[in-house]
Amino acid sequence: MNNYCTFKTILDAKKGKINRLLRKTWIIFWLTLILITFGCASNAGRHIEQPVDLTIMTEEYAPLNFTAGGEITGQATEVVRELIRRTGTKANIRVVSWDDGLKEVLEQPNTALYSTVMTRERKDHLQWVGPISVLNSNFYGLKGSEISIVTLDDARKVSMIATVGDYYTEQVLKEEGFVNLKSHATEEEALRSLLSGETQLFVSSNTVMPSLIEQAGVPLNSVEKIFTMSTDMSYIAFSPDTAPKLVEHWQKQLDTMKRDGSFDDIYRKWFPTETSPGILHLVTEEYPPVTFMKDSRPSGLVTDMVYEITSRLEIPDKITLTSWKNAYNMAQIHPNIVIFSMDRTADREDLFHWIGPVGQNSAIFFTRKGSDMKVGSMEEAKQVSSIATTSEWWTEQLLNREGFTNLVSSQDPTDNVNLLMRGEVELSIFTDITIPEIVENAGYTMDDLEPLFTVQRNYFYIGMSKGTSPETVQQWQVVLNEMKQDGTFAGIYRTYLPRANINNLLRTQ
Numbered sequence: 001m002n003n004y005c006t007f008k009t010i011l012d013a014k015k016g017k018i019n020r021l022l023r024k025t026w027i028i029f030w031l032t033l034i035l036i037t038f039g040c041a042s043n044a045g046r047h048i049e050q051p052v053d054l055t056i057m058t059e060e061y062a063p064l065n066f067t068a069g070g071e072i073t074g075q076a077t078e079v080v081r082e083l084i085r086r087t088g089t090k091a092n093i094r095v096v097s098w099d100d101g102l103k104e105v106l107e108q109p110n111t112a113l114y115s116t117v118m119t120r121e122r123k124d125h126l127q128w129v130g131p132i133s134v135l136n137s138n139f140y141g142l143k144g145s146e147i148s149i150v151t152l153d154d155a156r157k158v159s160m161i162a163t164v165g166d167y168y169t170e171q172v173l174k175e176e177g178f179v180n181l182k183s184h185a186t187e188e189e190a191l192r193s194l195l196s197g198e199t200q201l202f203v204s205s206n207t208v209m210p211s212l213i214e215q216a217g218v219p220l221n222s223v224e225k226i227f228t229m230s231t232d233m234s235y236i237a238f239s240p241d242t243a244p245k246l247v248e249h250w251q252k253q254l255d256t257m258k259r260d261g262s263f264d265d266i267y268r269k270w271f272p273t274e275t276s277p278g279i280l281h282l283v284t285e286e287y288p289p290v291t292f293m294k295d296s297r298p299s300g301l302v303t304d305m306v307y308e309i310t311s312r313l314e315i316p317d318k319i320t321l322t323s324w325k326n327a328y329n330m331a332q333i334h335p336n337i338v339i340f341s342m343d344r345t346a347d348r349e350d351l352f353h354w355i356g357p358v359g360q361n362s363a364i365f366f367t368r369k370g371s372d373m374k375v376g377s378m379e380e381a382k383q384v385s386s387i388a389t390t391s392e393w394w395t396e397q398l399l400n401r402e403g404f405t406n407l408v409s410s411q412d413p414t415d416n417v418n419l420l421m422r423g424e425v426e427l428s429i430f431t432d433i434t435i436p437e438i439v440e441n442a443g444y445t446m447d448d449l450e451p452l453f454t455v456q457r458n459y460f461y462i463g464m465s466k467g468t469s470p471e472t473v474q475q476w477q478v479v480l481n482e483m484k485q486d487g488t489f490a491g492i493y494r495t496y497l498p499r500a501n502i503n504n505l506l507r508t509q
Helices: 002-043 075-087 098-107 152-156 168-175 187-195 209-216 244-260 262-270 301-313 324-333 378-382 394-401 413-421 435-441 470-486 488-496 503-507
Strands: 053-058 066-068 071-073 090-095 111-117 127-142 161-164 181-184 201-205 223-238 281-284 292-294 297-299 319-321 337-343 352-368 387-390 407-410 427-431 449-465
Touching (some): 071 075, 075 127, 075 223, 075 244, 075 262, 098 111, 111 127, 127 187, 127 244, 152 223, 161 187, 168 223, 181 187, 187 209, 187 223, 201 209, 223 244, 244 262, 281 324, 301 337, 301 352, 301 449, 301 470, 301 488, 324 337, 324 449, 352 394, 352 413, 352 470, 352 503, 394 407, 394 427, 394 449, 407 413, 427 435, 470 488, 488 503
Parallel strands (some): 053 090, 053 111, 161 181, 161 201, 281 319, 281 337, 387 427
Antiparallel strands (some): 066 071, 292 297
């Protein structure tokens, strides 16, 4: 009994001690859980501010990123270093081969690779912060040469263009049918031919041109950009497994740099004559009277509306005039591209955001005056031998969708007039409000052409690429609606098309 009592006493004592320990353990557990819960709740949305270890890579690609004196430097590198500082990121930058960097950023979490060009193939496989650099292939001419190029067709009329053998730009121009090219072994030789007057234009990259001019020993302003042929934009590409909130935080800090001027300061240091990429990138084409170049500045019906919208929103109004093919390609790949103007068609409806409408036009089949061509329906038009169209214009997309197989596509609409007047095609398709200027630019008058029938009537809009924030799209639409209400819209419209009936446009928002 005593043994039993002793055992029971010890057991009870142990049970009591265990119970007390359990109660303390549960109290500590619940207190810890409460602290963790409240701590997590209070830090929700702030965890991206905590230092994060990132592996950041780049390749040797001067002047964006390169090694000098044992240190990695360059325009893009300076931007990335400032973002590392602002985001509180723990990271060292290392130079790798492009193939190794791309493989690592695709496979390893918390990795980033700059300067990476966003392409259709890469776009959905990585996360993107940028753009941090714009890579343009431009036509350059001597300062004061008074060469005016607003379409590729204008460049064909120049006596000689300097190119570099086997470079991508030379290949593109050859594919476009250019016969006025003088090929050189190096970029240095090509630039010398421009400076000596042997050639009138030189095709080169905006990132390379400053160093080429410096090496040539002439002032930077000796050469000026005449026209942008193609555009790529480079970003900081993050691995797909990197926390989206971290990527978002980096993008917000980059946008802040663009607003406070520090990004512009870095960009001008490396590219004194270039325009830095903003939060929004505004692109248009030569499409008078809707958009066109006047006194070295984009102008026109919709261009003036864009200027008014950006002014009211207090954002930069830097507009790039380029070919429609280049502008359309940019808007399909990159976020935050504003492209104007665009006809809103079934083919494009889900590809863009739409601000408008800002105008209305009709697509019409034209033939050469005196050709005796009689076409009164789409089916009859399908039977003609050939129809001239403009690449990526809504009129070409419409005919493709309708099953036309007899189209001859050109990048420049004036080419279509020339093809028609030379009898190389039987029909061409234009819009009613732009054809007078196009025909005049081709060296003809409207009396030389004959309209056959109207194919379709459309509203046209200001387009924004997918990936642009809904808030931005809404802001632009709200301002445009205000312009329609306060008379600004009508004033701009009647400056260019004084006899146009815009009642439907004013009612449609």
